[in-house]
Amino acid sequence: MDIFLSFQLLAAALITGVLYALISLGLNLIYGTMRLLNVAHGDLVMIGAYVAFMAFSLFNVGPLVSMFGAAVICGGLGWLAYRSIFQRMLSNSLLLTRLEENSLLLFFGISVIIQNLVILFFTADRQGYQYLSEIIEIGDVRLTTARLVVLIVGSVISIAAVLYLRFSMFGLAMNALIQNRDASAVVGINVDRVQMSSLVIGFGITGLAGALISVMEPITPVMGFPYTMSAFVIIILGGLGNIWGGFLAGLLLGFLEIFGIAATGPEWRSVLVYGIFIAILIFRPQGLLGSGKAAR
Amino acid sequence: MFKRLLAASLVVAGTLGIYTTVQAADTIKIGFSIPKTGLFAPAGPSQLNAYLVWQDLVNAKGGLDIGGKGRRKVDFVHYDDKSDPAQAVKIYEKLITSDKVDLVMAPWGTQHHFAIAPVVERHKFPLIGNTAASVALRKVKPGYLWFTTPMMPDNLAKEMTAMLKSRGVKSVAIMYNLLQFASENVQFLKPALAKAGIKVKFEAKYPPDIKDMTGMLTKIKAENPDAVLVHSYPGDSILYMNQAREVGITAKTQYVMVGPAIGFFRGMFKSNLDGIITMGSWTPTMKGTMGAGEFYAAYKKKFKGHEPDYLDSAEVFVSAQILEQAIAKVGLDREKIRGAINSMTFKTIYGDVKFKGVQNATIPAGFAQIQKGKIEIVWPKQRATSSVTDKGAWAK
Numbered sequence: 058m059d060i061f062l063s064f065q066l067l068a069a070a071l072i073t074g075v076l077y078a079l080i081s082l083g084l085n086l087i088y089g090t091m092r093l094l095n096v097a098h099g100d101l102v103m104i105g106a107y108v109a110f111m112a113f114s115l116f117n118v119g120p121l122v123s124m125f126g127a128a129v130i131c132g133g134l135g136w137l138a139y140r141s142i143f144q145r146m147l148s149n150s151l152l153l154t155r156l157e158e159n160s161l162l163l164f165f166g167i168s169v170i171i172q173n174l175v176i177l178f179f180t181a182d183r184q185g186y187q188y189l190s191e192i193i194e195i196g197d198v199r200l201t202t203a204r205l206v207v208l209i210v211g212s213v214i215s216i217a218a219v220l221y222l223r224f225s226m227f228g229l230a231m232n233a234l235i236q237n238r239d240a241s242a243v244v245g246i247n248v249d250r251v252q253m254s255s256l257v258i259g260f261g262i263t264g265l266a267g268a269l270i271s272v273m274e275p276i277t278p279v280m281g282f283p284y285t286m287s288a289f290v291i292i293i294l295g296g297l298g299n300i301w302g303g304f305l306a307g308l309l310l311g312f313l314e315i316f317g318i319a320a321t322g323p324e325w326r327s328v329l330v331y332g333i334f335i336a337i338l339i340f341r342p343q344g345l346l347g348s349g350k351a352a353r
Numbered sequence: 354m355f356k357r358l359l360a361a362s363l364v365v366a367g368t369l370g371i372y373t374t375v376q377a378a379d380t381i382k383i384g385f386s387i388p389k390t391g392l393f394a395p396a397g398p399s400q401l402n403a404y405l406v407w408q409d410l411v412n413a414k415g416g417l418d419i420g421g422k423g424r425r426k427v428d429f430v431h432y433d434d435k436s437d438p439a440q441a442v443k444i445y446e447k448l449i450t451s452d453k454v455d456l457v458m459a460p461w462g463t464q465h466h467f468a469i470a471p472v473v474e475r476h477k478f479p480l481i482g483n484t485a486a487s488v489a490l491r492k493v494k495p496g497y498l499w500f501t502t503p504m505m506p507d508n509l510a511k512e513m514t515a516m517l518k519s520r521g522v523k524s525v526a527i528m529y530n531l532l533q534f535a536s537e538n539v540q541f542l543k544p545a546l547a548k549a550g551i552k553v554k555f556e557a558k559y560p561p562d563i564k565d566m567t568g569m570l571t572k573i574k575a576e577n578p579d580a581v582l583v584h585s586y587p588g589d590s591i592l593y594m595n596q597a598r599e600v601g602i603t604a605k606t607q608y609v610m611v612g613p614a615i616g617f618f619r620g621m622f623k624s625n626l627d628g629i630i631t632m633g634s635w636t637p638t639m640k641g642t643m644g645a646g647e648f649y650a651a652y653k654k655k656f657k658g659h660e661p662d663y664l665d666s667a668e669v670f671v672s673a674q675i676l677e678q679a680i681a682k683v684g685l686d687r688e689k690i691r692g693a694i695n696s697m698t699f700k701t702i703y704g705d706v707k708f709k710g711v712q713n714a715t716i717p718a719g720f721a722q723i724q725k726g727k728i729e730i731v732w733p734k735q736r737a738t739s740s741v742t743d744k745g746a747w748a749k
Binding site: 063065066073172173176180181182184185187191199200273274275277278279283314315316318322323324326327 | 587
């Protein structure tokens with residue numbers, strides 16, 4: 058049992074948790090403000106990873122720089138998606154009632170298109186690169202420099218995002234939208250602008266996370282789906298639309314995965330993760346920090 | 354008016370019909386499915402590319418030699434099976450009944466081979482399997498399906514144990530992917546190790562989509578076995594390579610089942626891949642083979658300097674060579690082709706291949722090791738191009 062005292066595992070758990078928190082942040086925004094079931098969420102991670110890979114192999118630019126490029130590109134995709142598809146759907150009250158169901162199909166289609174476009178341009182071959190791969194030893198813990206950097210950068214960005222959304226004027230507007238859409242419009246919040254921003258920011262942060270992940274994992278067009286699944290588990294676990302809750306749930310999931318499977322065995326991963334997910338929902342259906350069903 | 358339109362379209366259809374039959378007489382249609390999307394999409398190119406290289410080489414000679422009576426060029430008809438065996442079944446049905454292909458070639462993956470076995474049996478289409486390996490293959494009654502692979506799990510276990518003994522290994526740690534081939538390997542490996550007196554100090558299985566091996570590797574490091582045997586597929590192999598280095602696994606024998614034979618691995622891990630042992634039966638310069646150098650050169654030329662995957666691509670090319678030689682002997686009659694495959698000895702890039710029942714009876718299971726950036730066959734000794742060396746320290 059002294060495996061639990063291993064700082065090596067702690068480091069791995071923190072890295073996994075921070076990345077989960079970062080990835081689910083975007084989904085929380087999108088689902089929270091617009092009730093859009095973005096099943097293409099993991100594919101944005103994939104796009105971010107490919108952007109970072111291209112930046113490295115073509116221009117020798119590391120992911121710490123290209124992550125901003127990934128954020129911009131994915132944010133741009135969010136803007137495009139909003140203007141071409143969702144703006145109209147969200148402003149039409151008739152379409153709004155069926156938006157959640159329609160969005161599932163819509164995003165599924167977007168996911169398939171994105172994956173196949175990537176396969177067309179990059180082939181389905183695995184890609185990957187080594188960056189900052191020197192090992193750093195901190196006491197008992199051995200980490201590649203890249204993973205340490207991902208931990209630091211990921212933590213800074215996710216905490217900064219959470220704080221921004223909590224305390225800035227704009228963040229308050231988003232939270233207002235998450236709580237009650239119609240009331241937000243009544244108090245003078247530009248619902249259209251806030252919605253577009255949450256799609257852009259949501260996509261952008263996810264792309265950034267993808268760039269960070271690209272140093273740690275092989276890059277393939279199909280790498281996104283597990284992240285989509287985990288992101289949905291996390292946002293529900295943390296309380297839908299609750300940014301802080303999502304952050305904590307992301308960390309929790311990371312710890313659960315790493316320490317849980319160290320205690321039982323990797324083959325138990327899905328049973329553990331989904332088992333605890335279901336258990337928490339049984340006792341607290343609104344999620345860890347959720348506060349009852351958000352009014353529409 | 355309508356009658357005239359109908360008459361006109363019938364004429365056009367008739368002309369097209371004649372046209373297409375004239376076309377069909379010129380080329381041979383060969384059909385197969387390939388995972389272009391889904392979980393196994395990254396594995397697809399190794400197979401598809403090998404098929405394409407074979408097609409190029411054959412068509413450059415004017416086409417397949419049809420029983421000595423002239424040559425006909427090869428046309429492929431292939432579809433994406435989305436990594437789903439059920440989809441592969443539908444595709445092979447379509448290829449045979451609707452696209453009316455002359456012959457079929459194998460899909461990727463053990464599960465897919467098993468799934469389409471009933472289809473090819475029912476339609477009596479001979480199929481030379483390649484990327485499939487399972488002892489369950491032996492239960493397939495000799496019919497229309499053969500398996501080119503020498504990597505049968507029980508043979509691999511026997512050879513692995515022999516190789517470990519020859520290196521004086523006394524203790525091992527085993528990690529394996531839950532997928533069928535990996536699990537079967539371990540199923541046969543454990544008793545073989547026990548018989549040889551080699552102790553298994555650690556054993557763990559993991560799901561195919563594993564994202565972090567730190568827990569397992571930390572425990573393995575604490576146990577400090579002589580050898581670490583990782584039965585992994587490329588995705589988890591990459592994870593192992595990165596995290597084993599991070600955690601600091603220093604065992605002098607490290608085996609990574611599938612992955613290191615792919616060119617991409619050597620590019621990504623460079624000198625860290627030296628000393629890693631993997632499955633392998635082939636190098637471009639091995640003696641006693643046919644077409645090895647030609648295949649290697651053609652692949653590199655067609656795919657911008659990339660090397661073929663020494664495992665999958667090589668095996669796929671062998672299965673294509675077998676089909677080519679069978680057709681050259683007996684022509685296109687499918688029953689005659691079946692007879693030829695059962696009786697002939699084929700000269701391939703692996704060496705001589707002869708089937709006994711459904712299995713490749715002449716090529717032994719073997720291992721390769723990356724040495725100074727090159728892939729060398731290190732086991733069994735009679736086919737080796739180099740001897741096994743220790744895995745050195747990981748690069749800083």
